[in-house]
Amino acid sequence: MKTEDLSKVRIAVLGKVNVGKSALTVRYLTRRFIGEYRSNADLLYRQTVTINNSPLEVEIIDVSGETRDSFPSDQVSWADGCIIVYSLIDKESFDYAVSTLQNLQKHRAVNNVPITLLGNKLDLEHLREVDEALGKSTALQYNCAFYEVSVADNSPEIYHAFDHLLSESRGGSPPNGSIHKIRKFSVTKMLGTLIGGEKKCSSNSQGGTVVVCNKSDLCRSRVLKRRQNFVATPATSL
Numbered sequence: 001m002k003t004e005d006l007s008k009v010r011i012a013v014l015g016k017v018n019v020g021k022s023a024l025t026v027r028y029l030t031r032r033f034i035g036e037y038r039s040n041a042d043l044l045y046r047q048t049v050t051i052n053n054s055p056l057e058v059e060i061i062d063v064s065g066e067t068r069d070s071f072p073s074d075q076v077s078w079a080d081g082c083i084i085v086y087s088l089i090d091k092e093s094f095d096y097a098v099s100t101l102q103n104l105q106k107h108r109a110v111n112n113v114p115i116t117l118l119g120n121k122l123d124l125e126h127l128r129e130v131d132e133a134l135g136k137s138t139a140l141q142y143n144c145a146f147y148e149v150s151v152a153d154n155s156p157e158i159y160h161a162f163d164h165l166l167s168e169s170r171g172g173s174p175p176n177g178s179i180h181k182i183r184k185f186s187v188t189k190m191l192g193t194l195i196g197g198e199k200k201c202s203s204n205s206q207g208g209t210v211v212v213c214n215k216s217d218l219c220r221s222r223v224l225k226r227r228q229n230f231v232a233t234p235a236t237s238l
């Protein structure tokens with residue numbers, strides 16, 4: 001684990017455009033499904049969760065596929081763990097995921113972070129273009145966890161995938177129960193702003209936050225992190 005503070009874990013969500021990265025992140029943090037919104041910028045979410053009765057500050061960067069023309073190495077260097085999402089009804093998105101895995105493997109020589117491969121849109125099984133067996137064998141080849149989920153249908157595997165990745169990224173043993181949210185997260189205002197097309201936004205209404213994130217912010221937060229002896233603030237139960 002790279003983040004020095006044991007109570008903080010950073011996850012990067014990667015994948016081709018339109019595979020459901022934002023829907024997945026918002027579903028995990030809020031349990032809500034937001035069908036249509038647009039973002040052409042990376043978004044950084046922060047929320048406190050508990051694993052095995054101890055608070056854990058989670059930062060998730062939702063790396064926009066829209067403007068992505070090169071491997072997001074800054075985001076990957078920043079992260080303690082990565083989720084690569086593809087749409088199982090879009091073979092191109094799977095090919096993109098495989099090339100991301102190849103790049104990550106090169107990156108792993110210097111940054112050995114746990115990786116999860118996640119096929120989304122399982123509810124559209126009848127339109128499937130990527131066999132489950134292919135997803136599984138690819139995950140095996142690259143030594144990562146594998147799940148197929150439907151963010152739309154709120155598959156329980158979404159939570160298993162995050163639970164295990166957070167736990168692995170934290171460097172601890174897998175959780176013996178589910179991760180419990182101990183703060184409520186509200187992204188309504190942020191999503192409204194996105195739909196309205198504004199670029200800069202921030203929401204901090206009930207404990208969770210989300211901000212548009214630039215690469216320089218990641219570098220700054222890495223440097224700051226090294227300088228600070230960060231202590232997580234105890235959070236209250238809902």
Ligand SMILES: Nc1nc2c(ncn2[C@@H]2O[C@H](COP(=O)(O)OP(=O)(O)OP(=O)(O)O)[C@@H](O)[C@H]2O)c(=O)[nH]1
Nearest residue numbers: 017018019020021022023035065066121150151152
């Ligand atoms: N049927 C179905 N649609 C989904 C699912 N997950 C996401 N979608 C839809 O897929 C589209 C893209 O979702 P986003 O979450 O915006 O995808 P993204 O990967 O974040 O896209 P970019 O931010 O542009 O890179 C939206 O219309 C979602 O409603 C799912 O599990 N099933």
